[in-house]
Amino acid sequence: MRLVGISVDPPEINREHCRREGYTFTFLSDTNSEVIRLYDLLHEGAGQEGRDISRPAEFLIDSAGAVRWVNLTNSFAVRARPDQVLKAVDELGLAPASRM
Amino acid sequence: MKHRLNVSLWAGFLVVLSAPVTYLSVFIRYPATRDVPWATLLIFAAGLALIARGLRRAYREPLLYRGKIAGAILMALGVAIFGLFGFGTFYLARQLPPSRGAPHVGQKAPDFTLPDKDGNPVTLSKLIDAGAGGADRANGVLLIFYRGYW
Structure with a gap:
């Protein structure tokens, strides 16, 4: 079983986050919310400064x-x-x- | 007669203030105290009870304890902070889009390629294939979507 995390953050932000939290699993960046849309998980305007993010799933x-x-x-x-x-x-x- | 400082009013207000602070700094990290924030609700209850005790003293023994006005203000603030916390965790946190089109059980997971934290492209179907053939029988993937903005 492999763990794969996804968020809208760019790779450098995810790298820093994984380092801080000690995450060693794969962490992917969906900065344009393409995959988040593909999985119908878009939470429009819920991020900082009204940017789109994923709902948790x-x-x-x-x-x-x-x-x-x-x-x-x-x-x-x-x-x-x-x-x-x-x-x-x-x-x-x-x-x-x-x-x- | 000299008025005594109504300690439980102020102590109660500090306890109320500590409820959201400890929730955001500590209790939010653990599912047991986050999914249902009972620890935080208990702290709120204790703080509001202390303020109520101080307020009762101020009115019943006005010669002994001060704090009629301060107590009313602290109680109103305490209830407002509690209300905001309840609104946030029990209402705002549940304002999520419906996601009717999300992949459901039995459906093939839509394939995709995204950069990992080092910028290398990762494809879901390749991850699954690599796992299925691997020596450690690590078959399957747990895909976790996060809200992000770390």
Whole structure:
């Protein structure tokens, strides 16, 4: 199981953020919100100075490229918890939880 | 008779002020105190109860305690701060677009290529293929969309 984060921030901002938080997983920059639009997650004008950002969302994708689990929160203060994701991974048989 | 300083009024107000501060600096980091901000709500309750206690004293024992006016102002401010916090976490945070077109379970995840934090292009389908064939059986991807603006 690979973790892939996406935000509208440019790579240098994400690099700094990952360094500060100790994130070692892949972190991608969608500065024009193209992929965010493709996944219908655009939250218009919700960023600083009214810029567009993504609403929080998590997708589990299997090795065939199919979506197996989706978490679209109804509050940006509530995100998928690690134990929730691990449970879904286990139940779907996507990978041993220890590989996360 | 000399008036005593109505300590619980001011202590209560400080406790109320500490509620949003500790939420933003500490409790927001942990799902257990963020998804339902019970710790912050408890701090608010304690602070408002202290202000109420001070206010009651000021009115019941006006010869002993001061703070009738200050107490009313601090209580109004405290309730306003609590109201703002509630509005933010229980209303504003839920103003999210509907996302009806988001990929649903069973659908193929739309493929894309984006630069990683070092500027190198990364393609979703290649990540998945690489994982599927890998020796560690690390099949699949957890895609996490963030609001960003770190």
